[in-house]
Amino acid sequence: MPLGGVIFIVIFIALFGAFLVWLAANITGTKPVYNPVKYEPYECGIPGIEKKETKISVKYYLTAILFILFDIEIIFMYPWAISFREFISTGGGAFVFISMMVFIAIFIFGLFWEVKSKALEWD
């Protein structure tokens, strides 16, 4: 069986465990009694005035985009890191080291530009 199958077994076990807990909670739990206030969205004891869709800051969106950018660059370092010693032992160490330093220099430039353009300022 390929590895994917084993992972699905673990997911299934977790789902099954959650199902058992849900079942136990439904058997032992108190039966819901209707009360209009209870079903309202939580709002520190006063009637809620906002609609359910609230406005959110665009900063989160920006952070997510920057994350994707930098995370992909970091993922590129993994295969390099794992084969770095192999390259050194076969004599290609200097080439691999310098090319990665160029890549990291671009990375640092990107980070610097990002800080400079105040994309990371939270106020």
Add this chain to the structure above:
Amino acid sequence: MGMGKDIFEITVNGLKLVVIFLMMVQMVPILVWLERRGSAFIQDRLGPNRVGPLGLMQLLADAVKFLTKENFVPQNAKTFLYYAAPVFALIPGAVAFSAIPMSSPIQVGTFEMFGSTWGPYTFLVQGYEIGVGIVFILGVSSLAAYTLLMAGWGSGNKYTLMGALRASAQTISYELALGLSIVGVIMLYGTFNLTEMTLAQQGPLSFTFLGHSIAANWLPNWGIFYQPLGAVLFFSAAFAESNRLPFDLAEGESELVGGFHTEYGGFKFNMFFIGEYGHMMIASGLMVLFFFGGYTIPFVSIAELNEWAAGVTSTAGKASALVALIHFLAFNIKFAFFMWVFIWVRWTLPRFRYDQLMDLGWKTMLPWALANTIITAFVIFIASL
């Protein structure tokens, strides 16, 4: 790789997966008890001490209380997301925790059962061994960000949505520092496989640098002595990943109520709790594997331990079981220490403000992790000349 070649091996491997899942789930109430007693100790209080000896039965009482709570869906909630979020909170923890090697493999020789001979087996003390262990664990555990968003969006409440956005923005920001801080570790061991990393850390500290052989017999050959900065960055980022204090900005009584799980109660809340503790367990496990020698015992190599075990037991199978037990204990002592550090830090440090948190992640930890990578690469490169 796989479940096994005959019915016995498949059964044992399948049971192993269940046992590891239950281990993860069962550790949560114990850790909650430890956290409450530990916080009481730190704050000069008593903590739970009424239910059972030392308050240990408190766990059982809490579980029963969670189960007997009323189960309802708030009116604005999106029912599927609302129910799916706590269930999915369990999965990343369970899948990633199964990939952590907790002990050396157990060898089982041939034996007779049900009138037929069952061949020699090797059982790993981990759910499954996986070649790209680190990448897999990091990838799976970062799926938890989806859980937060599902819970926040599915509850249909502005506090939950804001809390979820905060928590996920924090999680992904620290993911960068977390991912980058272990590039040095990968370079050091030259492998993604967690078992190979563990085996590389046995014996006393010794390495060659510029043609000189350097050895320190009074130190174990642990990763922390090669990657101290990486260890600090990794552990701090792991705190932020698991939304623990001092980085628990997802919750805030005065501004966000309970964060993304404001609308959750009873067993659904409990599952979020298991997910959070699962993250802490994975972080502690990885900390032990990368920087503190995994399941190896300091100063004692695995070969020496195998030799000793072969002397005191009758068969090879029993010897490997004894060695596995000792390694399992060694792993758990280190593991428990890091779990205690999580609790200790929570009750020692004050929280950050949100802008400070993001600044720390992007402007301090990311550059330091980058510096760590460059220095490690440079030193490895120089050492080979």
